[in-house]
Amino acid sequence: MLHDLNPLAGKRFLAAAALAGITFLGLALGGWIAPIPALVAGLGLVAGLGLLAWRLGRPAGRGEGGGAPTEGSSSPQAARLEALEALLAGLPLPVLQVDQGRRVTLANPAADALFGRVQIERDLVATVRHPLLNEAVDRVLAGETGQETEFVLAGASERVLAARIEPAPVSGNGRPGAVVAFYDMTRVKQADRMRADFVANASHELRTPLASLIGFIETLQGPARDDPDARERFLGIMQEQAQRMARLIADLLSLSRIELNEHRPPTGAVDLGAVLKGLAAALAFRATERQMTIELGVPSPLPGMGGIAAMTELPPVQGDRDELTQLFQNLIDNAIKYGRPGTPVSVACWRVPQTRLQRGMLAVAVIDRGDGIPREHLPRLTERFYRVDKARSRDLGGTGLGLAIVKHILNRHRGRLAIDSTPGEGSRFIVYLPLAAELS
Ligand SMILES: Nc1ncnc2c1ncn2[C@@H]1O[C@H](COP(=O)(O)OP(=O)(O)O)[C@@H](O)[C@H]1O
Numbered sequence: 001m002l003h004d005l006n007p008l009a010g011k012r013f014l015a016a017a018a019l020a021g022i023t024f025l026g027l028a029l030g031g032w033i034a035p036i037p038a039l040v041a042g043l044g045l046v047a048g049l050g051l052l053a054w055r056l057g058r059p060a061g062r063g064e065g066g067g068a069p070t071e072g073s074s075s076p077q078a079a080r081l082e083a084l085e086a087l088l089a090g091l092p093l094p095v096l097q098v099d100q101g102r103r104v105t106l107a108n109p110a111a112d113a114l115f116g117r118v119q120i121e122r123d124l125v126a127t128v129r130h131p132l133l134n135e136a137v138d139r140v141l142a143g144e145t146g147q148e149t150e151f152v153l154a155g156a157s158e159r160v161l162a163a164r165i166e167p168a169p170v171s172g173n174g175r176p177g178a179v180v181a182f183y184d185m186t187r188v189k190q191a192d193r194m195r196a197d198f199v200a201n202a203s204h205e206l207r208t209p210l211a212s213l214i215g216f217i218e219t220l221q222g223p224a225r226d227d228p229d230a231r232e233r234f235l236g237i238m239q240e241q242a243q244r245m246a247r248l249i250a251d252l253l254s255l256s257r258i259e260l261n262e263h264r265p266p267t268g269a270v271d272l273g274a275v276l277k278g279l280a281a282a283l284a285f286r287a288t289e290r291q292m293t294i295e296l297g298v299p300s301p302l303p304g305m306g307g308i309a310a311m312t313e314l315p316p317v318q319g320d321r322d323e324l325t326q327l328f329q330n331l332i333d334n335a336i337k338y339g340r341p342g343t344p345v346s347v348a349c350w351r352v353p354q355t356r357l358q359r360g361m362l363a364v365a366v367i368d369r370g371d372g373i374p375r376e377h378l379p380r381l382t383e384r385f386y387r388v389d390k391a392r393s394r395d396l397g398g399t400g401l402g403l404a405i406v407k408h409i410l411n412r413h414r415g416r417l418a419i420d421s422t423p424g425e426g427s428r429f430i431v432y433l434p435l436a437a438e439l440s
Pocket residue numbers: 330334335338339368370371372373381386387388389393394397398399400401402403404427
């Protein structure tokens with residue numbers, strides 16, 4: 001609802017009522033001459049004018065519909081006012097108006113939504129209390145040009161707001177006042193912080209192996225110059241560290257490439273059965289190193305979902321083959337790394353029927369029997385460099401970027417990831433991918 005103290009509405013009412021009165025008087029006087037027809041005509045006119053006065057005098061913009069121009073708006077000015085109010089009511093930007101005494105005279109619904117409820121006719125601080133905002137508003141009210149300020153509103157959830165304050169006369173009385181527009185910058189600030197954190201994390205991840213490389217090079221140039229055993233050992237460690245850096249850079253590059261394309265969904269049709277069979281063969285060696293096996297086509301872990309046992313019978317999904325290979329490679333690789341030696345890694349596939357709201361999907365679950373992941377970590381697993389156990393991940397050659405890559409590939413594919421884990425029993429990562437267009 002638009003709070004309005006529109007003085008024009010009252011004036012219009014008075015004007016229309018006065019006009020109605022004068023007409024009635026005129027006709028009543030005329031009635032002395034031709035009493036009956038004049039009285040009937042007069043009563044009709046008064047009723048018409050009264051109705052008009054009521055319509056004009058009704059405070060526009062209140063109630064349902066937020067004041068869209070109504071059919072009966074007879075004066076162009078009234079129609080324009082109503083249209084302006086409708087515009088303000090529909091404006092997603094929170095806006096309010098203050099008078100010379102910093103009292104709020106008008107606020108739109110977006111401002112109500114931002115602040116809970118705007119306190120009309122009270123000092124701005126009753127609605128939003130921050131010294132930076134007050135000072136900026138006061139400067140404008142004192143005659144300075146438009147101002148901009150940014151401030152943090154503490155509360156249950158901290159919000160960063162920017163405000164733009166422009167001098168503007170208060171409607172109706174023409175006295176100076178100001179219009180304040182607010183922009184919620186919370187998400188922009190969060191994105192800024194994430195970017196800064198990401199650069200810091202990436203540099204840190206690269207610096208560690210680099211420092212170790214520099215250390216070993218110096219040792220080989222100095223104390224270990226003539227020690228063939230030490231040289232062999234150190235070169236082995238150096239190779240490991242250099243490979244770690246190469247893996248990190250490869251993951252960083254693929255993450256940024258996927259992100260760049262994220263708004264453009266892939267258009268190909270991918271046979272996931274072939275992708276999964278290829279990966280099972282490629283990763284079989286790593287699995288046997290840990291006495292593990294990869295079993296494809298087990299029943300769905302979700303009750304009642306069945307499961308497609310033959311990989312040749314999977315319906316094609318809409319996607320990019322290389323990216324989907326990278327996605328499942330990361331998931332199966334994690335299952336091998338974090339699964340208990342001697343247990344199988346299972347892959348289950350099933351079809352999720354089309355609904356009114358979404359296309360038909362193919363679900364693929366990668367299931368391991370390992371230590372599992374404590375519940376509190378689940379929501380953050382797909383953040384870059386987030387690991388449950390940093391040291392363990394590094395020892396296993398992880399970069400901490402695998403699941404972030406999975407998430408971004410799924411974003412691009414308009415798919416979804418569900419992670420479910422029972423500590424002590426294992427984890428399952430379920431990927432949902434839209435079926436190729438001609439199927440759904
Ligand atoms: N199958 C799994 N079982 C247990 N923990 C897992 C599993 N998959 C991922 N994690 C946890 O999530 C973290 C992030 O995974 P990922 O992004 O692939 O990084 P990493 O390079 O460490 O494998 C891992 O460090 C690990 O703590």
